[in-house]
Amino acid sequence: MRPAGRAQPRSTRLFAGIALGTGLLVLLTQTPALAGPRGTLKGLAAPITAVVTHAVDRVDAGLGLLQDAGRQRADNHKLQAENRALKRQLAELQAAGRENADLRQALGFERSFGHRLLAASVIARSPDGWTRSVTIDRGRAEGIEPSMVVVSGAGLVGRVTDVGQHSAIVQTLVDASSRVNVYTALSGLDATAIGEGGLISMAVLPKPGVVAEPGEWALTSGIGGTYPRGIVVGQVAVFHRRDSATLETAELAPANDFGSLSTVLVIRDWMPAR
Amino acid sequence: MLIPAVLLQVTLAPNLSVAGAFPNLVLLAVVGWTLVAGAGSGLRWALAGGLLLDLVAPGPFGLHALALAAAAYAAGWCQRSFHADRLLLPFATGGLATVGYNLVLLGVADTIGQNVVLLPALQSWVAPAAVYDAVLMPAAFLLLRGLDACLPQRSAAPG
Numbered sequence: 001m002r003p004a005g006r007a008q009p010r011s012t013r014l015f016a017g018i019a020l021g022t023g024l025l026v027l028l029t030q031t032p033a034l035a036g037p038r039g040t041l042k043g044l045a046a047p048i049t050a051v052v053t054h055a056v057d058r059v060d061a062g063l064g065l066l067q068d069a070g071r072q073r074a075d076n077h078k079l080q081a082e083n084r085a086l087k088r089q090l091a092e093l094q095a096a097g098r099e100n101a102d103l104r105q106a107l108g109f110e111r112s113f114g115h116r117l118l119a120a121s122v123i124a125r126s127p128d129g130w131t132r133s134v135t136i137d138r139g140r141a142e143g144i145e146p147s148m149v150v151v152s153g154a155g156l157v158g159r160v161t162d163v164g165q166h167s168a169i170v171q172t173l174v175d176a177s178s179r180v181n182v183y184t185a186l187s188g189l190d191a192t193a194i195g196e197g198g199l200i201s202m203a204v205l206p207k208p209g210v211v212a213e214p215g216e217w218a219l220t221s222g223i224g225g226t227y228p229r230g231i232v233v234g235q236v237a238v239f240h241r242r243d244s245a246t247l248e249t250a251e252l253a254p255a256n257d258f259g260s261l262s263t264v265l266v267i268r269d270w271m272p273a274r
Numbered sequence: 275m276l277i278p279a280v281l282l283q284v285t286l287a288p289n290l291s292v293a294g295a296f297p298n299l300v301l302l303a304v305v306g307w308t309l310v311a312g313a314g315s316g317l318r319w320a321l322a323g324g325l326l327l328d329l330v331a332p333g334p335f336g337l338h339a340l341a342l343a344a345a346a347y348a349a350g351w352c353q354r355s356f357h358a359d360r361l362l363l364p365f366a367t368g369g370l371a372t373v374g375y376n377l378v379l380l381g382v383a384d385t386i387g388q389n390v391v392l393l394p395a396l397q398s399w400v401a402p403a404a405v406y407d408a409v410l411m412p413a414a415f416l417l418l419r420g421l422d423a424c425l426p427q428r429s430a431a432p433g
Contacts, residue, residue, distance in 0.1 A: 011313035015347040018321050022343065023382075025336030030386050038335065045329045052281045056289075124284035126331055129295060129399035130379045133332045135284070161332050169332045176395055177388040196391065197399045199294075259291055 035146060035162070043139055043164015050123040050137055077260075084154035084255065091155075091185055091217035091232045091255075115228075117151075117265040118142060123167070129197050132175040133158075134261060139166045147226075149267045155232030155255030156180070156220060157264050159272075168266075172258050173200055173233065181223040182233050184212045190221060193233055193252055200234055200252040212236045218252055225273025275421075276319065279303045280326040295402030297410050298372065300327055304342050305349040305371045306414035309364055310422050313350020320346040334386070341378035345371035361412050368411025372404040 029038055120136035138144050140163050150157040150170045158172040171178055178195035182202070189212055191204040202218065216236045222229030234252040241248055279299045287296045300323045308316025324339025331338060352367045377400075384390040 011317060011347065011350050014314055014317050015343055018317060018343040019340060022321075022324070022336035022340035026334045026340065026382060026386065028334075029336065030334035041335075042329060042332075049281060049284055049330060053285045056282075056285045124330055125288040127280070127283040127287070127300070127327050127338070128298065128331065128376070128379060129403055130376065130383065130395070131332050135330070171332060176390065177383065179389065194389075194391070196394045197294075199394075199398055201394070259288060 039140075039146070039162040039164050039168075041164075042162050042169065043167045046123060046135060046137065046139075046164060046167030049135065050121075053123045080257075081153060087235075088154055088232050088255065091219065091235075115267045116269040118144070118268050120150075120168075120264055120266055122261050122264065126175075130176055132172045132178075132195065132197060132258060133161070134170050134172060134258070134264070136168050136170060136264060136266070137166065138266065139164045139168050141165050143268060144168045144266060145271070147272045149227055149231075149270060149272075150264050151231060151267060152256055152261060152264050155234070156227065157256055157258075157261065159226070160266070170264070173254055173256075174258055180227060180233060181221045182218040183221040184236065185217040185219060187212045187216060190223070191218065191250070193218065200254055202236075202250040202252050204239075204248040204250055206246075206248045211241060212239045212250060214238060227272070228267070228270050275303060276300065276323045276326060280323065280330065283327065284330045292406060293402045295399050295406045297406050298375070298403065300324075300338075301342065301345060301372060301375055302368070302407060302410055302414040303418070304346050305367060306364070306411065306418040308346045308349040309353050309367060309415050310418045312353065313347060316346035316350055317343055333383075337379065337382055340382065341375045344378045345375040348374050364411040364415035365408050368414075369404040369408035372407040373400060376400045376403065 028034070118138060120138040122134045123137050124135035126133040134157075136150075144160060144163050146160055146163055148160045150159060156173060158170050158175065158178060160168050161171045162169040173180060173193065173195055174197065175195045176197045178193075180193040182191050182193050183189065184191065187210050189204050189207060189210060191202040194201050194203060204212065214236055218233045218236060220227040220229055220231045220233060232255045234254040236250050237253045238251045239248070240250060279302075283299045287299055290296050304316060304320045304323050307319050320342035321339050324342040325335070327338035327342070328335045349367050349371050352363065352370070356363055376395075380390050380392065380395060
């Protein structure tokens with residue numbers, strides 16, 4: 001150890017000032033009343049991040065070509081996309097099979113994929129592990145509003161939180177503050193999917209003698225009105241059964257690979273219940 | 275220096291994910307500069323870098339500035355309290371600063387009403403991120419020290 005110099009009180013005062021100022025700024029700008037200006041301000045950086053993302057993608061593709069892997073990777077992405085689409089169809093079939101007795105529900109499920117959609121490119125990702133979000137290149141000018149639901153070909157991505165003029169921030173399902181009410185396609189268990197900063201866990205309402213099997217799909221239940229019913233969320237990976245627990249838990253493998261999302265679809269004609 | 279770091283943080287860094295964690299380039303720059311130039315200079319970098327990060331991150335403004343300032347202050351304490359070692363001090367400071375930075379993010383998020391589940395968060399991304407940043411910090415430190423040597427003489431006033 002060496003003795004601290006005179007710099008300590010000076011830097012302590014500076015730190016105290018910054019902490020006080022930024023703390024007040026956090027409290028002020030997190031209020032719903034300032035959501036509009038906040039989104040506009042955050043949208044200012046979007047054009048620059050879009051250019052950098054494009055450049056990073058080009059460099060990445062160039063390196064891939066140098067390694068003679070570019071084509072294989074593109075094929076792989078295509079196959080992965082097809083695989084995800086097939087998985088989604090399987091989930092739809094599982095859900096439809098369970099609800100076959102109730103034609104209206106099945107038709108409602110079909111209709112949930114018949115919404116008006118707006119395609120958007122991912123231009124940036126969240127800078128930290130706590131907020132798992134993506135920034136898209138569509139904003140208020142293109143009709144995007146806060147709380148709109150965002151999907152991909154594979155399933156649910158999340159919902160819009162901040163909207164700028166030509167960009168928007170989307171909170172993904174793996175974000176640690178994300179909560180989505182779901183049901184399991186075959187066993188019909190109701191649960192809440194909870195983001196854990198990269199993973200998704202499920203708090204499941206137990207039903208006597210009913211267990212969700214690994215591989216079973218979880219879809220949005222529509223309960224709470226935040227998301228429309230019937231969008232694929234993920235696949236049960238592990239189900240933890242505890243006889244004495246009021247809630248059972250499970251781990252969910254997300255339908256989307258949030259690290260490699262490049263294009264998403266915003267549902268334009270469905271808004272959450274107020 | 276900070277603007278490229280922020281832009282690369284939201285574009286390139288998430289592609290470098292290992293075990294669910296990715297490096298925080300802005301944190302590396304701020305903590306590395308604090309070890310090179312002292313707490314005062316590091317805190318100014320933290321404020322600037324944090325506000326830039328807040329511009330591209332979801333949520334309220336000031337959150338990342340506050341978290342980076344805490345990391346810089348902790349790094350400044352380490353820099354003053356221990357003899358500089360080319361590898362060990364930056365390595366240890368990088369890990370500690372990452373933990374401090376993320377704990378501030380979690381604490382503020384909890385305070386403003388977001389759902390925080392601490393233990394899974396620590397396990398799934400804070401700990402891997404701390405290891406990731408600790409491994410990269412010596413390189414960042416050496417780079418910034420080289421940069422500092424190339425720059426005109428800074429003010430002799432302590433940080």
